[in-house]
Amino acid sequence: MASSMEKCPIIYKVLYIINAIFWDMVNTTNVLIKAVIFDMDGVLIDTKEAHFHAWQKYMESKGFDDYKRTVYNQSMGRQTREILVEYVEKFSLKIDDIEKDTLLKESLLDVSEISLFLGVKETLDLLKQEEFKLVLATSAIGVDLKDRVKRYGFDEDFDAFICSDEVKFSKPDPEIFIKGAEKVNIAPENCVVIEDAVHGIIAAKKAGMKAIALTTTFPKDKFKKMEDEFKPNLIINNIAELPTAIKNLND
Numbered sequence: 001m002a003s004s005m006e007k008c009p010i011i012y013k014v015l016y017i018i019n020a021i022f023w024d025m026v027n028t029t030n031v032l033i034k035a036v037i038f039d040m041d042g043v044l045i046d047t048k049e050a051h052f053h054a055w056q057k058y059m060e061s062k063g064f065d066d067y068k069r070t071v072y073n074q075s076m077g078r079q080t081r082e083i084l085v086e087y088v089e090k091f092s093l094k095i096d097d098i099e100k101d102t103l104l105k106e107s108l109l110d111v112s113e114i115s116l117f118l119g120v121k122e123t124l125d126l127l128k129q130e131e132f133k134l135v136l137a138t139s140a141i142g143v144d145l146k147d148r149v150k151r152y153g154f155d156e157d158f159d160a161f162i163c164s165d166e167v168k169f170s171k172p173d174p175e176i177f178i179k180g181a182e183k184v185n186i187a188p189e190n191c192v193v194i195e196d197a198v199h200g201i202i203a204a205k206k207a208g209m210k211a212i213a214l215t216t217t218f219p220k221d222k223f224k225k226m227e228d229e230f231k232p233n234l235i236i237n238n239i240a241e242l243p244t245a246i247k248n249l250n251d
Helices: 010-025 048-061 069-075 080-090 098-107 120-129 142-152 175-183 198-206 220-224 239-250
Strands: 035-038 133-137 160-162 191-195 210-214 234-236
Touching: 035 175, 048 069, 048 098, 080 098, 098 142, 120 133, 120 239, 133 175, 160 175, 175 191, 175 198, 191 198, 191 239, 198 210, 198 220, 210 239, 220 234, 234 239
Parallel strands: 035 133, 035 191, 133 160, 191 210, 210 234
Antiparallel strands: none
16 A cells, blocks of 8 residues: 555655755754644534534435444545545445535534534634734635634634645645645744644644644544654644643744
8 A cells, every 4th residue: 555655746745855854954943833723623623523424424325324433533634525536436436526425415514513622712812912823724625614714703813724625635645734834924844733633743744844633533642653754743632732832842
């Protein structure tokens, strides 16, 4: 099976190599964090069960009544479009229009099952007070991002937004984080990514950024067992620990 690096488009392989060389040349303790890039689902809002139930309903509509949580867990952090393409092969799904089925799956999401994690707004306020640039980078489609921004007032918290509609490649490809940093004119080495999934942590590292893993979705051991080059810089249990974690990276 090809590694994530082997599957990565050539331009990002080049960027990854350049970033690796750069980090070998500089003293990283002098590189300050200036921008914080957040994943959305599993980091800011709790959507794990809502998405699982939506996938169950979608798969049932396609004639599959035994959609397992283990299969769902393997897809977390990735674009719905990409997951559907994989499921066409894995489950022999019959899909005539990927975009149409992407919208169908998202329409099955029960927003009553979604909630903001405790401490999110307070944490974002603290980071804004410290003058960090804040970016929301999500694998969700644009219509879902717009709903969450409106529902939770994220337009007042973030300096920039980017979703799966704006990128070609899904995590663990670094494209979404590279483009997110560009939106606030901050170099990758001055960014830290906050993620709850392994794919997201790998994407952050490939982008030449620091990464903080949240254990809201997966246990700490899952991140500790990652390959050394992709391990997160820090692991925290909840969003309220983030300001202190970033301060530790900057000290």
